[in-house]
Amino acid sequence: MLRLTNLRKTYGELVAVDGVSLHVRRGEVFGLLGPNGAGKSTTIGMCVGLVRPDSGEVNVDGVGSPMRHEVRAHLGVAPQALAIYDDLTGFENLRLFGGLYGLRGSALEERVQRVLDLVGLLARGNDRAGGYSGGMKRRLNLAAALVHDPPLLLLDEPTAGVDPQSRNNILDTVRELSKAGRTVIYTTHYMEEAQRVCDRVGIIDKGRLLCVGTVDELVREHGGKSQLRIERGEKSERLETADPVREIARVLGDGGVTGVHIDRPDLESVFLTLTGRSLRD
């Protein structure tokens, strides 16, 4: 669906993206996970034709580079900034953006209603976006990316600064889109989100794509061992193991165990292993 080949982008001395190559498959939700400033938004910018790469290329669905405006008709973008007009209503915003993609008349109205319903804003569609909460604006931002029903969606930090209710709505919407066969590229620095919605994840830091795989693959390869905490009355001991189930069975067989806690490695551990830093640093 989307192929990035050896992408590189610099701003003066700063190397924002350094040799990123990636193939996003049709119908998958691909997470680009990395801390702030890792190069996620620049990569998205090159994917949608907003940023011209210094070298390398982006190919969308075999149709070509998104620098060509007709190729961008295949893409839906929810930028990290809230790219909606506060002075327009939800309906007006979506009519504008749908119109830019060639939707007209009843087809446009039908799509506007549908996506507003999908993001849970249909009842507020006639209100100006300026009066929406932060979470509602985020959902409208997502709806604007969906209004023309694109096969490839690029969501740049779509849950930044939203309330739990809106976050759940957005994550549920992403899963529904995936079920409907849409391809989604989802950037985030929240590993929980990546683990929850992404079929595969690429970890990016300082402009370089460090690894790509399913969450389980990454954890298995780079996450290290699980941590077990065994409690025996007042005492507790910590164990590190690659096979926590077998180790728990062994410990329980010894008797006297009053509690077992297991800390499995996750994407945070993967990032820590690969970079020596925390995702939230």
Place this chain on the structure above:
Amino acid sequence: MGTIAGMSALWAIARTDLRILLRDKAAAFFTFVFPILFAMFFGFMFGGGGGERGKIEIAVVQQDKGPAAEAFVRDLGKTPEILVKKVETEAEAERLVRKGDVLASIVIPPTFQKGFDDLFSTGKGPVVAGVLDPSRKAEVGLLEGRLNELAFRTMAGTFQNAAGMKKQLAKVREAIAKAPDIENSRKILFGAALQNLDTILNDNEKRESEGKPTDLGGAMAEFRPVQLELKELARDRSGPTNAFEVSLPQGIVWGLMGCVTAFVATLAHDRQRGTLVRLLSAPVTRWQVIGGKALAGFLSCMLVQWVLILLFALLFKVHLREPMMLGLATVASAYAFVGVMMLLSVMGRSGEGSAGFGRAVILVMAMIGGGTIPIFFMPKFMQAVSSASPFKWAVLAIEGSLWRPMTGTEMLLPLGVLVGIGTVGLWIGGMMFRRSTMS
């Protein structure tokens, strides 16, 4: 994307910008209402005039080559506030007034010298006719004062010449002798008085030959030896002329400036709030994005102009003599100001920065274009600089189609300059926008 779809996208962007403008009450007020109040204010207060005293340029047609006419024109040229442009025909002089190149045209008639010669016998000096630009009434007052002063000086100069004066006295004596309604006793008294004057003149003739100063001219301070018959340019034409016809063009151009100020920040706002990213990631070209914004600005400029024009036509009886030409002038003015808007809008990164920068540049344009300080009051180099301001050309084009009776050929210059400013602004603005969004 096909042409129709491309136009639809362009129109969608334009419509959005207009809708946002109309929903911002403050911006809508300063764009649509403020210019109306501005034009009405100046219409009432100044009758379309207003101006300071400074160097004013007039066209002079000298049809009399006699010494009085020569002295008059020479002295006129020496007057510090006046710059004389000599032209051959009345038509040419009037054309210069119509174009706004000069404040007034003055015709020194072939009978100018004779008018002076017959001054004592007829009681009337020569007639100097002319045509004035009614939009510059304050300057006209100054001009009239200077012309009277010069006429007096010319007359005084003429009669300081003793031979000329004696010739005048001979004519007066002859007229008195022939007058049937003057009693003989009074004719004798007049004769004695004239004889005394003759003696003074003989003495003056002697003093002149000895190079001593004479004092005859100073005695004539109360004379108004030249009859000025100056009329306003528009009154040559049919239809009424009122103060609002003169103030309307200025009001319109201030309205255009309000539009520019309102729209100049839209691109920066789009950049700031992220909507520009969404517009640019849509299947539209960068030229369509900026074209949509330009279209919104253009439509807004046209709306402002025609609301003002129609309002003034209905409320203040402003006569629309040349609606087609006025249409062209408003289109060219809107186009020029949209070019300026585009150029300014790509320069700011933040909405506030763009708005502030835009206001500053527009104010300077208004100032150098004669919107706040009359152009004639500026130094010569600043007058040349003023030609770069669309304010000057827009006012001239609208005046030309409203009350300043300019021919189609004469309108080509302001219309052409406006189109040129618009094209340059749009092209440079478009290129800068393209470059800034292609990181």
